Amino acid sequence: MMRLGYFPGCSLLGTAREYDESLRAISHKTGIELFEIPDWNCCGASAAHCINHDLSLALPARILALAEKEKLEEILVPCAACFNRLDVVRHELISDEKLRQRISGIIEMDFQGNIKVINIIEALSRIPSDGLKEQILKPFQYTVACYYGCLLVRPPKIVNFDRAEDPQIMDDVMKKIGADTIDWAYKVECCGAGFSVSRTDIVAKLSGKIIKDAVQRGAEAIIVACPMCHSNLDMRRSEIERLEGRKYSIPVLYITQAIGLALGISNKKLGLHRHIVPVKLPLKVKTVVEKEFVPTAKAEEE
Amino acid sequence: MSRIGVFICHCGENIGATVDCGKVAETCLNIPGVVHSEDYKYMCSDPGQNLIREAIREKNLTGVVVGACSPRMHEPTFRRACAETGLNPFLCEMANLREHCSWVHEKADVTTRKAIDLTRMLIEKVKRNQPLYPIKVPVTHTALVIGGGIGGIQASLDIANAGHKVILVERDPSIGGHMAQLSETFPTLDCSQCILTPRMVEVAQHPNITLYTYSELESISGFIGNFTVEIRKKARSIDEKLCTGCGICMQKCPVKKIPSEFNAGLGNRTAIYVPFPQAVPNIPVIDKSNCTYYIRGKCKACEKFCPADAIRFDQEDEIIEADVGAVVLATGFDVVGTGFFPEYGYGNYKDVITGLQYERLASASGPTLGVIKRPSDGEIPETVVFIACAGSRDAAKGIEYCSKICCMYTAKHAMLYKHKVHNGKAYIFYMDIRAGGKMYEEFVRRAVEEDHVNYIRGRVSRIYEENGKLIVKGADTLMGHKPVEIKADLVVLATAGVANKGAEELAQKLHVSYDPYYFFAEAHPKLRPVETNTAGIFLAGACQAPKDIPETVAQASGAGSKVAALFSQSELTREPVVAVVNRTAPPVFSTCVGCFLCQPACPYQAIEKEEIKTRDGKLIKVVAKINEGLCQGCGTCVALCRSKSIDLQGFTNEQMYAQIMAS
Amino acid sequence: MAGESNHHNGDKTLSVRIYEQVNESVFRCYQCGKCSAGCPLSEDMDYPPSQLMRMLQLETPEVEANILRSYTIWLCLTCETCIARCPQEVDIPKIMDFLRSESLRRKKVHPSAKDIISFHKSFLDSIKYTGRLHEVGLIAGYKFRTYHLLKDLPVAPKLFLRGKLKLFPHFIKGKSVISRIFTKTFREYKGKEAEK
Structure with a gap:
């Protein structure tokens, strides 16, 4: 424990x-x-x-x-x-x-x-791989964009995250539960943070870029670890769609929710019904995660 | 009874404005043993020196104290003045009234009193000085040059052409260094190889030069004029005498995908290889870490096909010992790689390359035969972004200094690109353009005006890949600091020039000082730029600080001339400030008890054992003896000696105590 | 460091006060523009960050007035991209914090920043009395301050239905301590102003 x-x-x-x-x-x-x-x-x-x-x-x-x-x-x-x-x-x-x-x-x-x-992320990455593997009932086999945002990784000299400009630690946790993670450009860009209410237009612009890039690169879900990121990407979806002139159905999940799904916990307990953008993930053929978790080459270099 | 003369210098206003020099001189006259004391505006000038000379003659002085600047500055001057009158120069001492007093204190009585104290201390010391005589040492007329880039090549040729022997040691399998990797050189755009390779051949064929490639300095001992060095000649696994350089071994070697160091990782080489076709010597080496035979014990394809039977898998490193009189350090520099930059993709983007890699792309001998093709897919880039100061002038993640060469080579890179790809767009993000040098500014203007290279004043915050393009996000500080986004096909980082690998270790081996960035330190930044603090060791090129080719060659010739000047003498004199173990009358002979604790403490291996024997050869005792050739006068043994049997000439315990007690 | 002579009223320059109060020297900035290149909002700002640094270096009263009246300082999201990449390690977010409080104190706030400031103030009001943020209270306070009564109306019922809006605030036990923290820190804040 x-x-x-x-x-x-x-x-x-x-x-x-x-x-x-x-x-x-x-x-x-x-x-x-x-x-x-x-x-x-x-x-x-x-x-x-x-x-x-x-x-x-x-x-x-x-x-x-x-x-x-x-x-x-x-x-x-x-x-x-x-x-x-x-x-x-x-x-x-x-x-x-x-x-x-x-x-x-x-x-x-x-x-x-x-x-x-x-x-x-640090807490979750400490969970031993074997222990977690045993608990996984429904591997989270989706292609996801891990979105770290700005405040988790900065300022690098103080918070001491793994790689300030291209962090891997959240990706590694997601891989442990069966996900594929994309390499994308907006991992650590700002979503508009505290302007959610006062400058919604700015939030729509910045968060719009994030969603667009994630979708373009084939992500099926965006994984976040910040309530502000979540509310800007989820709650402000209609503003984003209006600005971008197109619909985006990609759901935004907290990393804890994704892990919960892999552990077989019910949608209700995980609060998935509370999202504005419905959490509809594409149906996948069920297979047990066979592959051993291998840290990415990038993470090894560090 | 001592007869001491005291001479107080005003050093213009340097001392005179803060210290009452007249009062110092006057007060000193009252000190017992002082028979003459005066002050003068410029004691180091000819009339000033004359005052000293006349006083010595007229008053028959037995010692002189000059209260002036630092002894580092003028001790030789005043000692020479004394010697001209026949007074032993080591009976002249200096009190540092400038650096130790006037420069660091305000004008006040107490300042003058300190000046008096400082002078009095030296008076007490000089009373106990003994005449000393310079030590003469022979000079070996052979120079060791470490590093076979253009700096080492130039220094070697200059020394050799002056008629002296040279040993040139190069770590890599071939000489040539970074210059051999370059395409064309600024500001003339002449081909680097065309001007370098003839010099490489000259080195190899020069009768006065012995070349050891794939070799490193193992150890060095001794001192100016008399160094002994050991050179480790690493095993090439080739019999150099038999190898004809035909290259069949390289064709037959099955390990073909090793990133080529010479091509900065952009091309491949085999496990048995010559770094580049024009290498000197044209003899391959086997890279043991990649050779199948050395890894798995099987293969030997090269041996099978070698027509000269020159492959020697069992060859071992060889240690070569040599005596040399001087050393020239020309070990060059290195550039940091693209993996260094988090915001530019941690080295993950194939089409983000370093300036050195770009040189290989642009070089006729490079992996693309001089056609600018991007590494990822071999396409010719339509838009190239060059980023200056990548890691340089970056206190946060890189180095704080300016790497100096990048402004010029980046201008050249953009120019070469425009010459080769006429419709291409070249952008340079820069902070300042530092083009101080003959024809340099004109060269940069040519890039802008004739070749339409687009200079954008600002730094790049980030690079990422999107749909096969590299998105470069910079700012234009001349356009209201607004962000600029360029979709590029190739990005070239002018990465920082840093000290070469192993520089620190080598500096420690040679007892040469180095700066916080591990560049070797010159003895004086302005007046002794090619000497190091260790006598007999000189500097050439970018191992001292980043330098371009003309500067490197100039400094190398400077170092070469210094060595030639040193070798123009058959012997050197050096100061007799060395330690001596005392000798007393029989039956004691010496108070040294022969514990030899001093021996391992000596940093210069100068302490030997001496047997004291009776006339008929019977051993009486073994005592320490100091080799005055090797001793540097550091005094470590003096402090360590438990029986107080060692003294440093010119700084004996008696002198030191007297000096301290007078304060 | 900067001189004081440029200012007719004998005030210390902003650069000096930044150095004294948050220990950051604007003179370290060598105008490379990397902050402006990476800032997510530099296009929306009246002065991108590097330009603001240059203005601080100039130390003239006219330019300093423009700095305090700028929209930039209120648009800064404190995402810290600038400091993460600044080669000279100039802590721009920290300087922005200083400039914001200075702008408020001297009542030189950019008119367009009204909404942003109202939001911040409503936020602080909400925690001042209860100890924790009460989102409904925050929004109500914000709307009261800005009269943006109709904005965000469509999203509210959705949030409510999803159980995300709590109608009543939670009062922490230590709420009196929190009030005192507010009193003390704002007294300091005003005290500094009075010193001048």
Whole structure:
């Protein structure tokens, strides 16, 4: 069992609740034990750091301090935006003692800086291959585009992802459950993030390019690990279609949902019915995953 | 009783503006043993030196202290002035009142007091100085040149033509270096091979040059004029005397798909190979890591077909020992590969190549015989994007310095492309065009004005593949910083020039300093650009910093002349600042107890054992003895000696203590 | 570092304040344009990122006013593509953060940025009192601020039907701490302003 502190973040209680549901649904079978941080607060997202720098440090710092109080060593943050905020703040505070003290004063808690923030991909990639293989009932044999987005992999010096410009770690997890992943150009491009409400036109433009490239290169589903990416690619589909002047039926799945499907968990439990774009995957002939998981050559080079 | 003269220099305003030089001179006169003290504006000038000479003669001085600049700067000057009067030059010392005092402090009384202290310390030291006499050492009139590119070739030929012997060592199977890989050279567009290969042949045939290819420096010991080197001649698996260079072995070798180093990975070679047809020497080597026989113990096709019976699978590396008087380092540079750039595809796109690969595409001797074809499908590209500063001037992921040669070769590349593909479009993304050099700026203008090469001022953020095209996303900072997207068929990265593989190891072997980028360091950036800090070792070409061909050749000739000047003497004199083990009257002979802890500590292997015997040959004791030829005067043995039996001449413990106590 | 003499009112230049407050030197930027080349929104910006850096380097009051009044600083999505690729490691997102708060404080916000700022403010309002973001509250607040009452109307019922909209907010136990965090950080924010 891998015991992890859990910070769901606000979206996972609302528009992205299927992300939370699917993560909890797969956690038992994949050996992840989630311990939700009691009384957590919002990380402040892009709003806080756009408006007030201290606030953008204090809100995540309180979350980290709460986790430390629970004697947790690692905290899993499924939302890429929250992950980015928490990890960046952790880095900023541990590298500046004065700042750490000042922020500790503001949040009325002492933040020590000895907790590690991990994202969903890192947690999933730790699941041993053999253990997972045994659990797979319906291999996820689709061609997928793994979409990492921007906040999961940047800034590279802080979040320390595998390959900043062409990450492989999500692809590797998807291959483990039987998927084929495409090599595409928009893996780490921005979807429009926090402009979902205020500048929907920009979201449609940026997310449109992502969907177009994924479809052109033969993807049957887009796999994401971020509620913002999901809502921009899924909820804003009609705006995208209007801008691009064509229909796109490609579904957008959280990586936890894809794993859940492979593990044979029901659509309902995984929250697939909550998507705006219906999750209709092409019918495939059922075969058991025979091929041994081989890390890609690219990943080996690293 | 000592009779010391003190001379305080103002160094113009350098010392005089901060230190009250008159007061320093005046105060020093009160120090016991000082019989003369004065100050002067420029002590190093002829009238200044005369003051010293006259005082020595008139007052019969037994020691001189000059309070002036750094001894590195003018100690030889003042010691020479003393020697002219007959005073042993080692009885002259310098107090550094400039770097150690006036330059680092404000004008104040305390500054003047520090200057007095510094001078007093040297006065106490010089009272205890002993006359010393320079050591004479012979010079071996043979030079070792390491690296057989154009730099090493030029230096070798210059030294050899001056009538001295040269040993040229090259790591690869052939000499020629990077220049042999180039297509045409800027700014004249003359063919690189046509100007280089005759020189390569000249090297091979020169009676004064011994050429060792496929060889590396194994070890070096000794000092200027008297180095001993070991050269590892790697086993070629060929009997060089029998091989006729017919090339049948290469035709018969079944392993044909090894990426050719000479073609920068764009073409293939066999396991037994000559890097290129014009190689010198034209003798193949067997690449053991790829040869079927060495891997699996079977094959020997080359041996079967060799008409001269020259294949020797059991050949072993050979160590060749040689005495040389000087070394020229000409080990060149390397360029980073395309895999270095995450945003340009981590080296995954076949049609994103380095400048060196492009040279091979453009070269008549290259894999496409000089036709520009893209590596992925052999098509002739209609649009080529060249990206300058790929890895250079990139503090984040690459190197911070400018690789210097890329602006010019990129202009040349685009020009060659336009000459070969008339309808093609050539774009160059650049940050600055650095074309300082004879006819260089004119060359770049020609690319723009006559060949219509499209220069875009901006860097490229990303490259990705889409429908067989490479999408290059850059910006044009001269057009409102707006993004520019070009669909290219071929992208050429002017990748950073870096120090050659193994440079650090070689520098450590030779005790040569190097910079943070592992380029070898010159002794002085302006005034001694071809010497290293180790006497007798010189630099030529891009192993010091990225350089183009004219600069490399110029520096190589400079190094060659330095070596020739050194070899014009039959012996060298060197300073007698060496360690000595004391000798005392019998029955002690020496306080050395013969523990020899000093022996392994000596970085120069200068400590030997000496047996002290009675007249009839009976051994009394074994003591340490220091070879004054090898000793560099570092003082490690002095600090280590438990019985305090070793002293450094000119810096004896007694002198040092006196100096410190006077502060 | 930059001088102060260009500014008639004796203010420190933006570049100096950026250096002092977020420890980034705009003078490291050598204008290669790689940020503008990779920025997903540079085409929509009035000044692409590299141009904004150049403007910061100029240090004249007129140009600085244009920087604070620019739309660019509000369009920046903080996707961090620029810093991931910048050869000089200039942390543009961090500089953008500084410029945004400066622009707000000096009340020099670009008129078109109104919606974006309203969204951010509604977002913060939502967490200030409850501790967590309440999406319905956020949208309501945003619509109240911007009068975009009809926008996004079609998507709301869909979300509601899919159980994605929670009508009532969740109040965390530590909500008073969160309010105090807001008070303290905004006091600091205003304090810095008062110092000037």
